[in-house]
Each structure stands twice: as structure tokens, then as C-alpha cells.
Amino acid sequence: MTNVPIPGGGTQARTAPRGHASASRRWFYAAVAVLAGSALAIALLAWGEPWNLSPGMATSFMKSIVALVITFVLVLPAFAVFRYERQSVGGRWHEPPWRPSLIGWLGLLVSLGLAVGWHGLRLAIYVARVWTGEL
Amino acid sequence: MRRLLSLLVPSLIAVSIPLVALAQTEELPGDCAIDEGTTVRVLLLIDQSGSLARTDPDDQRITGARAVVRSYASLAERVEQVEIQVAGFGEGFVTGEWVGLDQDTLGAVLEQVESVGSVNDQPHTDYVYALDGASEAFAGSSPADCQILFWFTDGEHDLDTDLLPAGGLERFYYPEGPVTPENADEAEALMPGLVCEQGGYADLLGGAGVSAQIMVLGDESGMDEASRRVLRGMGGDPAFDCGPGNGSFQSVDDAARLPFIMACASQVGSYELADLPVEDGRLVVTEQTVDAGPLPYQLATELRLITRGEGAAPELIPPALADFTETTDASSGTSAVVARPVGEPFTLEMTGVAEVCGFVTAVAATPVVSSSTPSLYQGEAGEFRVVADGPHGRIEGTALGRLQLGTDAGQVGTPDEQGWTIGVPALPSEPELELTVDLSSGRGLSASATAAFALNEQINAPAIITQPPPMSGEGLGPFLIDLQVDPRDGGEICLTTDSGSLTASDDGSTINVTAGLDGSDCVQVEAGGIRTVTLGLTLDRSGFAQGVVNLETRSTPSTRPDRSEVGNLAVDLEVTPPANPALVAVIVTGLMLLMLASLWGIVYGVNRLIGRIPDPRRNRVRYANFVAEISRTEYGEVRLGMVEMPVDSEFRIPQRTPSRLEAGRLSIARKVSPLPWAAPWAEIGAGADVVAAHQGPGIPGRTVVSERWYRGRARDALGPLVAIGVASSQVDRLAEGTAQKVPGVLLFDIREARGSDASRFAAGMIDESLDLIAAEISTRQIVEEMERTGEV
Numbered sequence: 070m071t072n073v074p075i076p077g078g079g080t081q082a083r084t085a086p087r088g089h090a091s092a093s094r095r096w097f098y099a100a101v102a103v104l105a106g107s108a109l110a111i112a113l114l115a116w117g118e119p120w121n122l123s124p125g126m127a128t129s130f131m132k133s134i135v136a137l138v139i140t141f142v143l144v145l146p147a148f149a150v151f152r153y154e155r156q157s158v159g160g161r162w163h164e165p166p167w168r169p170s171l172i173g174w175l176g177l178l179v180s181l182g183l184a185v186g187w188h189g190l191r192l193a194i195y196v197a198r199v200w201t202g203e204l
Numbered sequence: 205m206r207r208l209l210s211l212l213v214p215s216l217i218a219v220s221i222p223l224v225a226l227a228q229t230e231e232l233p234g235d236c237a238i239d240e241g242t243t244v245r246v247l248l249l250i251d252q253s254g255s256l257a258r259t260d261p262d263d264q265r266i267t268g269a270r271a272v273v274r275s276y277a278s279l280a281e282r283v284e285q286v287e288i289q290v291a292g293f294g295e296g297f298v299t300g301e302w303v304g305l306d307q308d309t310l311g312a313v314l315e316q317v318e319s320v321g322s323v324n325d326q327p328h329t330d331y332v333y334a335l336d337g338a339s340e341a342f343a344g345s346s347p348a349d350c351q352i353l354f355w356f357t358d359g360e361h362d363l364d365t366d367l368l369p370a371g372g373l374e375r376f377y378y379p380e381g382p383v384t385p386e387n388a389d390e391a392e393a394l395m396p397g398l399v400c401e402q403g404g405y406a407d408l409l410g411g412a413g414v415s416a417q418i419m420v421l422g423d424e425s426g427m428d429e430a431s432r433r434v435l436r437g438m439g440g441d442p443a444f445d446c447g448p449g450n451g452s453f454q455s456v457d458d459a460a461r462l463p464f465i466m467a468c469a470s471q472v473g474s475y476e477l478a479d480l481p482v483e484d485g486r487l488v489v490t491e492q493t494v495d496a497g498p499l500p501y502q503l504a505t506e507l508r509l510i511t512r513g514e515g516a517a518p519e520l521i522p523p524a525l526a527d528f529t530e531t532t533d534a535s536s537g538t539s540a541v542v543a544r545p546v547g548e549p550f551t552l553e554m555t556g557v558a559e560v561c562g563f564v565t566a567v568a569a570t571p572v573v574s575s576s577t578p579s580l581y582q583g584e585a586g587e588f589r590v591v592a593d594g595p596h597g598r599i600e601g602t603a604l605g606r607l608q609l610g611t612d613a614g615q616v617g618t619p620d621e622q623g624w625t626i627g628v629p630a631l632p633s634e635p636e637l638e639l640t641v642d643l644s645s646g647r648g649l650s651a652s653a654t655a656a657f658a659l660n661e662q663i664n665a666p667a668i669i670t671q672p673p674p675m676s677g678e679g680l681g682p683f684l685i686d687l688q689v690d691p692r693d694g695g696e697i698c699l700t701t702d703s704g705s706l707t708a709s710d711d712g713s714t715i716n717v718t719a720g721l722d723g724s725d726c727v728q729v730e731a732g733g734i735r736t737v738t739l740g741l742t743l744d745r746s747g748f749a750q751g752v753v754n755l756e757t758r759s760t761p762s763t764r765p766d767r768s769e770v771g772n773l774a775v776d777l778e779v780t781p782p783a784n785p786a787l788v789a790v791i792v793t794g795l796m797l798l799m800l801a802s803l804w805g806i807v808y809g810v811n812r813l814i815g816r817i818p819d820p821r822r823n824r825v826r827y828a829n830f831v832a833e834i835s836r837t838e839y840g841e842v843r844l845g846m847v848e849m850p851v852d853s854e855f856r857i858p859q860r861t862p863s864r865l866e867a868g869r870l871s872i873a874r875k876v877s878p879l880p881w882a883a884p885w886a887e888i889g890a891g892a893d894v895v896a897a898h899q900g901p902g903i904p905g906r907t908v909v910s911e912r913w914y915r916g917r918a919r920d921a922l923g924p925l926v927a928i929g930v931a932s933s934q935v936d937r938l939a940e941g942t943a944q945k946v947p948g949v950l951l952f953d954i955r956e957a958r959g960s961d962a963s964r965f966a967a968g969m970i971d972e973s974l975d976l977i978a979a980e981i982s983t984r985q986i987v988e989e990m991e992r993t994g995e996v
Contacts, residue, residue: 119676121780123748125709141806149810152883181803189799190792197791201784 093154100151101169104176107144111136111183122195130195133188140184148177238350238473238648242283245302245348246276247341247414248317249334251357251421252294256324259358259421260459266321267533268419268466271510271540272354273305273313275470278542280306282473282565287348289341290316294326295373297337302345327367329359331434332377332398335405342412351414353451354470358421360431361395363388396430399438399446406438406447416440416451419466424455463536464512464559471508474563475499475646480509487511487518487557491549499566499646500603502547502594506565509541513556521553528552547596567595568649569607571641576625579769580659586631588614588657590641591623608644613637631659664692665759665769666729672739672775679782682740685775687721694731695761697721700770704753706743706777716744717753717777731762743779750778807880815874815884816862817921825923826855827867827951828966832928832974835943842938842981844928844974847945849967855954858921865921869929870949872921886920889913890949892929896981898973899925907973907980923952926973948974 114132122130151173164170238244250269273288280286286305290313292298298320303313338353363373365385372382377398378391399405409416418439424432437446439453456465477497480487489509494501511518517532517539528543543552554560569592576587592599592607599607604619614628631637637657644650672685689697702725706715720740721727727737741753753775760768820826828850835843858867865872869891876884889895889912896909899920908914928948930938938944950966957965 119674119750119778121676121678121778123709123750123778123780125748125750141802145803145806145810148807149813152810153814185796185799185803190796193792193795193799194788196795197788198780198783200791201787 096150097154098169100147100154101173101176103143103147104151104173104180106176107139107147108176108179108183110139111180111188115183115187120191122191130192133192136184136188137192140180144177144180144184148173151177238279238283240282240284242350243348244276244279244283244286244350244352245342245345246286246288246305246352246354247338248272248288248290249338249353249355250290250292250317250321251329251359252292252298252320252323252326253329253357253359254294254325254327255329255359260324260462262459262535263322264459264462264536265356265358265421265466266318267463267536267538269317269321269356270314271463271467271538272470273310273317274540275467275472277305277307277310277313279473285348288313290320291337291341292320292323292326293330293334293337294323295328295330295333296326297333298323299337299341302341328364328373329357329362330375330395331361331431332375332395332405335399335409336376338414339405339408339412342409342414347413351412352472353409353414353416354419355416356419356421356466357435360427361392361434362431363392393430396433396446399434400444404447406434409438410448410450416447417469418451418453419469420453420455421457421459421462422455423457424453460536461512461559463533463538464510464561467510467538467540468561471510471561471563474506474508474565477562477564480560480562482557482560485513485518485556485558487552487554487560489552489562491545493562494545494564497564499564499649500599500606501545502596502599502603503566503569503645503649504545504547504564505567505595507541507543507545507552508563508565509539509543509552509554509560510562511539511541511554511557511560513537513539514558516556518554518556518558521555523550523552525550525552547594566645566649568645568651569594569599569643570651571609571643571653573626573639573641573653573655575657577770579661579663579767580631580637580657582631582633582659584631586614586628586637586657588626588628588639589623590616590626590643592643606646609641610644611639611641613639635659661767663761663764663767663769665761665764665767666691666693666695666697667759667769668697668737668757668771668773669734672773674776674778675741676778676780678780679746680744681742681779682720683742683777683779685739685741687737687739687773688734689729689737690734691729691731693761693763694729695759695763695765696726696728697737698726698758698760699755700758701754701756704755706749706751706753706779708747708749710748713747715747715749715779718742718744719753719755719775739773739775741775741777746779746781748780751776753777804880808876808878811876811880811882811884812863812874815876815886815918817860817865817872817874817886817918820858820860820865820867820921823922824953824955825858825921825951826954826962827858827870827949828855828963829868830948830950830966830970831945832948832970833943833945834928834930834934834938834978836938836941840982840985842978842985844978846967846970846974849970850950850963852961852963855962855966858951860921867951868949869947870925870927870951872916872918874918884918886916886918887913888916888920888925888927890927890929890947892946893932894930894935895927896930896977897925897927898976898980907976909977909980909984921951923950924956924969925949925951926970926977927951928974928977 114136118129118132248269276286276288287302288305289300289302291300303309305313342351363383365388368385372384375383375391377394383391416438418435420435433444433446436453437444438451440449440451442449454465454469456462475498477493491501494504515537517534517537520530520541525543525545530541532539572591572593574589576589580586590609600622609616609624611626614626617625636659638654640652640654642650642652667690669688669690672687675683675685677683699719699721702719704717706717708715722738729735755773757771757773758768830846830850831848833845833847837843858865863874871889873887875887894911895913898907928946930946934944950970954962
């Protein structure tokens with residue numbers, strides 16, 4: 070398909086000011102970059118870590134906390150920007166070959182998956198162990 | 205000859221016993237060390253003077269001399285040869301013959317003792333002749349390693365004037381002529397010079413390596429100075445300046461004690477047990493008594509107890525020892541017990557004991573050297589193990605602390621319960637190491653051993669080819685880890701260190717870890733391909749801990765069972781306590797749901813945010829109501845025309861909230877799905893049963909006909925949008941051919957009308973949109989008709 074917009078790319082029906090279009094595209098690409106970078110960072114924070122947390126593992130503990138902070142502070146706002154810019158255009162997408170939307174969605178899924186399924190789950194298990202008095 | 209009778213001097217009894225104690229060491233008299241190659245020669249010189257009939261009427265000297273002979277006969281078992289000559293002296297020297305002494309010849313020698321010792325009719329006691337004969341006896345044969353003169357006499361040097369023959373007595377050392385009562389004193393006076401001066405008999409005997417053991421019956425303090433000088437001087441007292449001082453001296457005042465004293469004095473080649481406890485005539489000797497001596501009792505091979513009772517020989521309570529002999533002499537009340545302990549605790553008990561001397565024969569402990577370092581390499585440190593074998597087996601425990609181990613090859617550590625460790629900091633650059641150790645069990649008892657150890661020797665012991673991966677788990681285990689083992693030549697792998705510890709991360713306490721290979725400490729592997737051995741780790745208690753457990757291994761090839769290789773397994777182990785699965789699952793589920801709920805809430809919020817209705821004020825959006833008429837043409841097509849167009853004064857600002865916009869009859873409501881991946885949308889309706897709208901113009905523009913509302917976007921609130929609402933009744937009447945007036949709403953950015961009248965601009969937009977809407981309705985009706993009739 071041609072003639073379908075990308076965020077900030079403008080439409081034939083409503084041509085936004087050029088400055089506004091450029092800013093919108095930058096925000097969209099920035100959101101994609103943040104989503105992809107966050108996914109990579111969260112994955113690195115999980116790399117080589119043991120599954121079970123114990124009281125002496127301060128570094129591992131902090132890694133999981135940092136991963137969750139990244140999720141809430143970076144990933145979700147980036148996803149909001151990503152979706153707003155995408156939603157603001159409407160209609161079908163005309164994207165570059167590297168498919169920024171696909172990268173954004175994959176970044177979001179990887180970030181949430183690791184944050185919830187690895188960092189969050191082992192933190193939850195640790196909290197549960199502490200809670201049940203196993204320390 | 206004056207006789208020394210001091211039988212009733214009790215104080216001397218006490219003096220004589222300690223003197224016995226000084227007589228015995230592991231060496232023979234004269235500091236002559238003994239071993240299997242030693243030759244010993246003993247001259248037993250017995251006084252035959254007539255005074256013995258009075259001083260020793262019961263011939264106790266014979267009994268004592270027998271004990272001396274028996275003692276040296278027992279020594280013959282431990283040396284190469286013992287020769288003995290039994291000689292007598294009085295007026296002259298009665299020589300005997302050198303006889304090899306052992307258990308076979310013992311009887312014959314004892315008969316000689318009886319023969320020589322029973323003579324007591326010599327009128328004089330001439331020391332010069334005695335020592336001259338002794339010198340000739342020792343000089344007339346090849347010297348032995350140890351030469352001993354055991355000299356018994358009951359009195360001083362004396363040429364008794366009353367018993368001199370009428371023509372005088374020829375003495376070779378008195379060349380002036382026969383000794384007569386007139387010159388007897390002068391002749392006697394020559395004796396100390398002949399014996400003690402330089403070149404005298406004392407020097408002569410000392411120079412020949414002869415050690416004099418002198419036994420005097422009577423009170424030596426009452427002797428004349430000349431005789432006392434000779435006896436005490438040759439007996440080893442340097443104060444008397446007679447001879448080399450390598451002898452020993454002993455006196456006994458009671459002839460009844462003579463066998464006892466002589467027996468004690470002749471116990472050569474043994475060490476004495478000092479201060480044996482005798483209480484109320486009861487003597488108890490145990491292994492602790494032996495242990496109190498210079499050697500541990502585990503080295504003792506023979507225990508001799510010489511005892512004397514008052515009036516009768518002491519009685520031995522039969523001990524538990526299997527090997528013991530008892531010899532008693534009723535006339536002197538002397539008893540000799542020879543027992544052979546076996547290195548185990550024992551007890552010897554005797555009653556009726558007045559005095560005692562005890563001796564122990566021991567064997568040096570033998571060192572046995574082995575390598576503690578399984579594989580020795582040049583330049584690296586090596587550790588060796590030395591244990592001590594005694595006559596009754598391996599010596600262990602505190603007894604090792606009494607032995608002295610030495611070597612020039614390394615550093616000897618303090619002995620533990622089993623032996624010593626020798627550390628060699630750097631093994632030599634040679635094919636093998638010869639390690640020689642010397643083990644001293646005490647004075648005169650030492651043994652050495654030399655062992656050779658190959659260096660840099662290659663062995664094909666089974667090997668664990670990879671370190672175990674990190675292991676984590678909960679509870680006590682066992683935590684099982686598969687190890688890949690290359691069997692090489694086959695053999696055995698053992699865990700030499702099968703335990704370790706972890707530090708609990710919560711309270712810092714220690715958690716002990718026990719390891720095993722396939723359930724045991726060792727596992728056998730056959731030669732062949734790589735195989736898997738399971739390492740099991742078990743905790744003594746559960747807890748939170750993480751750390752490395754180091755386990756030492758020893759691999760021994762089946763082809764060289766004497767060699768082995770050591771290795772180390774480092775297991776990165778992480779453990780946690782066993783959890784309550786149900787409770788943990790509930791909590792984890794709750795936390796995960798909470799987390800997912802948080803994420804959902806945020807994403808839902810994001811959707812609501814991006815799905816909000818844009819603010820019409822910010823975009824100058826206005827709306828205006830209009831009225832259109834809908835009718836049908838003769839061809840059935842729908843036609844829409846504007847009946848009442850909006851005027852400029854009727855353009856109004858829509859009522860807007862983020863979730864809803866109201867523009868006259870037109871409403872736009874934001875809709876956000878609870879599914880976070882569903883994009884938000886807007887429901888657009890015209891307050892009627894059917895809504896028809898046109899958004900445009902351009903590609904994004906579209907014409908929509910729907911019931912009640914259609915699905916649009918929040919941004920549609922910015923216009924341009926023309927929508928009409930048609931009631932169902934109007935639709936019915938329209939079908940009957942009646943034109944209907946329908947309300948409509950125009951929503952647009954009033955800035956687009958810049959430069960012209962807004963109402964006129966709006967009228968153009970409405971006309972264009974109504975035409976498109978009418979076309980869309982017509983098309984839908986045609987499609988519906990075709991669907992109804994089945995044409996499509």
C-alpha cells in the first residue's frame with residue numbers, strides 16, 4: 070500500500086503543519102526506541118540470574134526492582150506515546166521496511182513478559198517465602 | 205685378711221638399692237652399645253679367699269654368680285656372640301677358659317661357676333695377681349666389642365702375715381724377695397701403684413676396652429685406703445684416680461642379699477624401672493609402670509623383676525600374661541620373674557617383697573614411610589606420612605609423642621594419633637625422591653627407614669572432565685548433579701572430602717553439606733567411554749544460602765592402585781528452605797494478579813487517555829443544526845436535499861467532556877475496551893433510529909449509514925462531519941413514497957471557512973455530504989434488496 074500515513078506523515082485529507090508532523094514522528098520513533106531498549110535492558114537484568122532470590126542476594130534483588138521500575142516508568146509511558154501517535158493517524162499504516170510498529174509491539178511484549186514472568190514472579194515468590202515465615 | 209662384716213648395718217641397705225638403679229641402661233657397662241653384630245666378652249672373677257667361709261657361709265655368691273651368667277646368656281640372644289670365662293683369685297689367679305655362652309652352654313658354665321665359686325680356701329687376697337690374670341686373659345685373645353670384668357670380692361687386698369709360708373711368699377711384683385711378715389706391709393703397699401698409676405693394670409684393662417663391674421661383699425667404707433682406691437677407682441669413681449673410670453661399683457653388706465644384688469647388677473642391655481612401688485610387701489607392676497620409664501610400654505619385649513623376700517622368696521600371683529617364667533632361690537629368698545608383655549595393658553603382682561629391681565628390654569620402633577600426596581611432581585610440595593611399628597604392632601596415640609622422628613629431607617610435624625607428617629616444600633628435580641627417616645625410641649634405640657618415591661609419574665586415573673553446573677533447590681536435598689567422568693584405564697573415584705558448608709544468608713549460621721557419589725563415598729568406573737556419575741548433596745538443615753562447596757576427590761587407576769590423583773569439585777549451590785506450596789502459590793498468584801492489575805490499569809488508562817474526545821474549543825470546532833428532506837425519485841433512489849440551511853448566528857460550540865461530545869442531536873461517546881490490546885473508539889449517533897453521516901472530504905472521508913450509531917474515532921469530533929438522523933417511522937413512510945424532513949448536524953472547524961461566510965461554506969459542505977449520504981443509502985438499499993431476493 071502506498072498513500073497510507075505514518076504518524077506525523079500527514080494525510081491528503083488533513084495536512085498538518087510540517088513542524089507538527091515532524092514532532093509527531095519523532096515522538097513515535099522515540100517511543101519505539103524506548104520500548105525496544107527497555108526490552109533489551111530488562112532482558113539483560115534477567116541474564117545469568119538465579120531463579121530463587123534469597124536474603125543475601127542484594128544485587129539480584131535490586132536488578133528485579135530496577136526491571137519493574139523500568140517497566141512502570143519507561144515502558145508504559147512509552148507505550149502510551151506509541152499508541153497515541155499511532156492512534157492519532159488512524160487508518161492503515163505506511164511504515165518503513167524496519168516496521169517500527171512491530172518493533173514497538175515486540176518491545177512491549179518482551180518487556181512485560183520478562184518483567185512480569187521473571188522479575189515480578191521471582192520477587193513475588195521471594196515475598197511469599199518471607200511472608201510465610203520461611204526465613 | 206680382714207673381713208668386712210657389716211651385716212647388721214641397716215643404713216647401707218637403703219644405700220645399695222639406688223646403686224643398683226644406676227647400673228642398667230640399654231648399653232653394656234663401659235658405654236658399649238649393643239646390636240645384632242656386637243661381640244661381648246665377660247670375665248667373671250670370683251674371690252676364693254678363706255674369709256668367704258665366714259662372710260658367705262651359705263655360698264650366696266655362687267647363686268649371685270649364676271644370676272650373672274644367666275643374664276649374659278639371655279643377652280646372647282640379642283648379640284652376635286657372648287664369651288665368658290669364670291676365673292678365681294686369692295693368693296693367685298685361677299684362670300679358666302673362654303666359653304661361648306648361650307642357652308646350650310649355659311649349664312656347663314653354671315657348673316664352672318659352682319666349681320670356681322665354691323673354693324674358699326685361699327689364704328690371701330691379692331688384687332695384683334687378680335688383675336694381672338685378668339689382663340692376661342683379655343690380652344690373650346682377640347678383643348670383643350664389649351669386654352667386661354665382673355669382679356666379686358669380699359675384702360681388701362691382704363697378704364695375711366699369719367698365713368705366710370715359712371719361707372715367705374713369692375710375689376712377682378716384689379723383686380726384693382719372698383714376702384715375709386717383716387716386709388708384708390711393704391709388699392702390700394706396692395699394690396695401688398701397680399694398679400692405679402699410669403700404665404698400671406687399671407690403665408691396661410681400660411686400654412683394652414675392659415669395663416670393670418666390681419661387687420664387694422661387706423662395708424667398703426671400712427677398707428684400707430689402698431684397696432678402697434682400687435675398687436672405687438676402677439669402679440668408676442674419678443675421685444679415686446684409678447683407671448679410666450669406665451666401670452661400676454657396688455657393695456652389699458648382707459650375704460643373703462648377694463644373689464639379689466648381683467642379679468640386679470648384671471641385668472645388662474635393659475633399662476631399669478626406677479622406684480617400683482612396694483607397699484606392705486605387695487608389688488604391682490602394670491603397663492603404666494613400664495610407661496613411666498624412658499620408653500612407651502608398647503616397645504617392651506621383656507620385663508624382668510628381681511625380688512627378694514625376708515626369709516622366703518616372694519610369691520608371684522599368676523598373671524594373665526601367657527609368656528612368663530619364675531625362678532626362685534629359697535636360700536636367699538630371691539626370685540626372678542621374666543615376663544613378655546604383648547603391648548597390651550597387663551598386671552604383674554607379687555607378695556612378700558622386701559626389695560625389688562626391675563628391668564625392661566625394648567625394641568626400637570620401626571618407621572614406615574608413605575606418601576600422602578598422591579602424585580608427586582618435581583618442584584612442587586610433597587607430603588609424606590610416617591607411622592611407627594613396634595614389636596607388637598602399630599604404635600598409636602600419645603606413645604608417639606615419646607618418639608623422636610628426624611629427617612634431612614623435610615620438615616617433621618607434630619605427631620597426631622597415627623603418626624607424623626613430613627612436608628617437603630619443593631621436591632627435587634630428579635626421577636625419584638629417596639626419603640630417609642630416623643626414629644629414635646630412646647637412648648640406644650633407634651631405627652631408620654628409606655623409601656623411594658617416583659616423581660612426575662603419569663597415571664591414567666579416572667577423571668571428572670567438567671566441573672558441575674550451578675545447582676539450586678529447596679529443602680534438604682539430596683540435590684543431584686550429573687558429572688561426566690572419563691574412566692581412562694578404569695579405577696575408583698572417591699570423595700576424600702565429602703562434606704562442606706554454606707553460610708546462611710539470613711543469620712550467618714553454618715549449613716553443613718554432605719556429598720556422595722552414586723550414594724557412597726567411592727564409585728568404581730570401568731575403562732571405556734564417558735559415563736555419568738551422580739553427585740548427591742544433602743544438607744543437615746534447610747535455609748537460605750548460596751555459595752561454593754569444595755569437595756576434594758581422589759582417583760585411583762585400576763592399573764596402579766598404589767597411585768592416585770587428587771582433584772577438586774566446586775559446586776555453586778543455592779538453596780532455600782522448603783516452602784508451603786499452597787500458601788506460596790496463593791500469595792504468588794495474588795501478587796501476580798496485583799501486578800497484572802496494575803499493568804492493566806495503566807494500559808487501560810493509556811487507552812482512555814488516547815481515546816479522549818478532543819477539545820472543540822482548542823480547534824475552533826462549531827456545529828450547526830439543519831433540516832434536510834429525504835425522498836425517493838421515480839427510480840427508487842433516495843434523494844436528500846437541504847430544506848433549512850444554518851445561518852451564521854446558529855453556529856455553536858459543542859458540549860464536550862473527555863468522554864463525550866454533544867453537538868445538538870449529534871453525540872460522540874468515547875469507548876474503551878477492557879481488553880488492553882483493543883484500541884479505543886467512539887460511538888457516533890444522531891439521536892435517531894438510523895444515523896447517516898459523511899466525514900470528509902478526501903481519502904479518510906467516508907460515508908456511513910448505520911442503526912442508532914456507528915463506530916468512529918475520537919478525532920471525528922474535530923469534523924468535518926455531516927450527520928442526519930432518521931426515525932424508523934420515517935423510513936417506513938419514505939418507503940411509501942412520502943418525503944420526510946430529517947434533522948441534521950454539521951460539525952466542522954470554522955477556520956476552514958476563513959475568507960467567506962460560514963453559513964455559505966457550511967451549506968456547500970452539507971450539500972456535498974447529503975449527496976454522498978443519499979448515494980450511500982441508495983446503494984445499501986439496492987444491496988439489501990439484492991440480498992433479500994437472493995441475487996447475490
